[in-house]
Amino acid sequence: MTWEWGVIWQYLPRLMDGAWLTMELVLVSGLIGITMAIPLSLMRASSLPWVKVFPFIYIYFFRGTPLLVQIFLVYYGASQFDAVRDSILWPILKQPYWCAIIAFSLNTAAYSAELFRSAIQAIPVGEIEAAEAMGMSKSVQVQRIILPRAFGIALPAYGNEVILMLKGSALASTITLLDLTGMARTIIARTYTPLEMFLAAGMVYLAISAVIIGLFRFMEYRFNRYQYYHHTDTPKNLDPLLRDPHIDQK
Amino acid sequence: MDLQGFGHLLLSGTWVTIQLALTSLLVGLVFGLTGAAAKLSKNRFARWLATGYTTLVRGLPELLLVLTIYFGGSQLLMWIASGFGYDEYIEIGPFVAGVAALSIAFGAYATEVFRMAMMEIPDGQWESGMACGMSTRRTFFRIILPQVWRLAIPGLGNLFQVLLKDTALVSVVGLNDIMRQSQVAISATKEPFTFFLVAACIYLLLTAATTGFTMFMERVANPAARESRG
Numbered sequence: 520m521t522w523e524w525g526v527i528w529q530y531l532p533r534l535m536d537g538a539w540l541t542m543e544l545v546l547v548s549g550l551i552g553i554t555m556a557i558p559l560s561l562m563r564a565s566s567l568p569w570v571k572v573f574p575f576i577y578i579y580f581f582r583g584t585p586l587l588v589q590i591f592l593v594y595y596g597a598s599q600f601d602a603v604r605d606s607i608l609w610p611i612l613k614q615p616y617w618c619a620i621i622a623f624s625l626n627t628a629a630y631s632a633e634l635f636r637s638a639i640q641a642i643p644v645g646e647i648e649a650a651e652a653m654g655m656s657k658s659v660q661v662q663r664i665i666l667p668r669a670f671g672i673a674l675p676a677y678g679n680e681v682i683l684m685l686k687g688s689a690l691a692s693t694i695t696l697l698d699l700t701g702m703a704r705t706i707i708a709r710t711y712t713p714l715e716m717f718l719a720a721g722m723v724y725l726a727i728s729a730v731i732i733g734l735f736r737f738m739e740y741r742f743n744r745y746q747y748y749h750h751t752d753t754p755k756n757l758d759p760l761l762r763d764p765h766i767d768q769k
Numbered sequence: 770m771d772l773q774g775f776g777h778l779l780l781s782g783t784w785v786t787i788q789l790a791l792t793s794l795l796v797g798l799v800f801g802l803t804g805a806a807a808k809l810s811k812n813r814f815a816r817w818l819a820t821g822y823t824t825l826v827r828g829l830p831e832l833l834l835v836l837t838i839y840f841g842g843s844q845l846l847m848w849i850a851s852g853f854g855y856d857e858y859i860e861i862g863p864f865v866a867g868v869a870a871l872s873i874a875f876g877a878y879a880t881e882v883f884r885m886a887m888m889e890i891p892d893g894q895w896e897s898g899m900a901c902g903m904s905t906r907r908t909f910f911r912i913i914l915p916q917v918w919r920l921a922i923p924g925l926g927n928l929f930q931v932l933l934k935d936t937a938l939v940s941v942v943g944l945n946d947i948m949r950q951s952q953v954a955i956s957a958t959k960e961p962f963t964f965f966l967v968a969a970c971i972y973l974l975l976t977a978a979t980t981g982f983t984m985f986m987e988r989v990a991n992p993a994a995r996e997s998r999g
Contacts, residue, residue: 583930583976584969585937587948592969595955596962682828689830693941700833713840721829721837728828 526712527719534716537702538723544688544698548623549681555628560635560669561661574632581629586687589626594618594694619691627684631677638673639665671742678735682728689724699723772967775954779964782950783971789864789936789946790975793871794929800876805883819880826877831935834874839866839942867939875932879925886920887913919990926983930976937972947971 563574692701703720807819898908940948951964
């Protein structure tokens with residue numbers, strides 16, 4: 520076996536072009552996915568059966584089938600219907616880029632809705648009761664208490680979901696998109712150096728996931744700051760009038 | 770829904786998918802147990818190796834693993850074999866490449882599940898095994914492993930669902946699984962939506978069956994909860 524480092528360096532700029540597309544796909548579909556996931560999770564956490572049923576079926580379908588089927592359903596499946604081909608949406612639906620975005624968004628929305636639902640249900644009941652006691656209406660509660668709290672609770676799990684989405688974005692290469700994997704496959708078709716190119720692509724994926732992990736660690740530190748709060752003892756020489764007996768007891 | 774006589778093709782694809790998933794599960798469990806044992810061992814090199822394995826594989830897309838093993842695996846194997854003086858051409862088929870890639874990916878996640886389960890088991894269990902005069906290996910197989918199963922099965926069930934869905938990726942390198950066979954049907958009937966929807970429904974049935982089986986296994990692995998009254 521001959522190992523050619525030269526090929527990696529020669530094609531690295533093109534691989535990086537692919538990496539940008541990968542990051543773009545993850546970012547755009549992640550943002551759309553979150554926007555869809557919030558109403559879905561609120562409906563899923565509802566106690567009314569007829570409100571729960573739609574998000575339940577949606578989440579069950581998208582979590583129970585492979586992402587590859589979902590991409591193919593959007594990209595190839597949409598062209599089966601003449602109504603779609605004649606509609607104004609066709610210029611969007613015939614492009615692999617938008618099909619990938621649609622499929623990834625629908626997929627990640629299902630997974631994140633489930634995460635947010637469990638986060639919403641993990642909020643201590645006392646906090647909701649306190650909000651009620653303050654006289655907040657249901658919509659004010661959702662805006663001020665439920666969503667911000669659920670976001671903080673779901674943040675670590677959502678970080679994992681973004682990593683899974685990054686890994687899933689490699690499937691964009693199956694519908695002719697030149698993302699990181701697609702670019703590597705194109706280069707391999709020309710140079711026939713599969714091990715070198717896939718290794719290089721793999722290292723770029725690892726680097727991107729390391730950045731994402733770091734970003735979420737930082738965000739978690741910001742949003743869940745109360746967990747990292749350290750109580751400092753009151754100084755012994757403090758004026759007795761300023762002492763707070765509740766803090767001193769601790 | 771009219772399948773236009775392609776139903777048997779999809780069924781044969783389903784059988785291939787099931788075979789691929791179960792084979793990868795078995796091999797992956799071996800990887801997972803080995804990885805967990807290495808992560809918890811006293812040997813620093815083994816720990817380092819297992820950490821490297823899980824970090825690397827969990828950050829790589831499964832599709833990239835499948836492609837690397839399918840297109841690069843034979844090159845790598847031939848290079849290793851030539852070291853032993855074997856110079857014939859070695860080819861890796863899509864099934865073997867699929868099993869290799871999926872079990873490596875499954876094993877990396879299963880390592881973490883097994884490690885957590887093993888750490889849940891109190892040290893006293895090891896010590897009482899020793900007090901009864903069992904060797905470390907015998908304590909592991911008789912006392913620890915049956916309890917590790919009980920703790921690991923919910924996590925492994927989730928991982929198996931992921932594995933089942935990832936089998937679809939092996940169709941990209943030409944394995945005749947559900948995805949591939951529905952593409953064959955589509956090229957004849959020109960009805961992509963119908964057949965991909967049928968494929969999706971087959972996967973839904975398979976994942977639902979897996980959920981049921983996981984719940985059954987949880988009962989089997991936990992005699993204490995099964996036999997308790999109340």
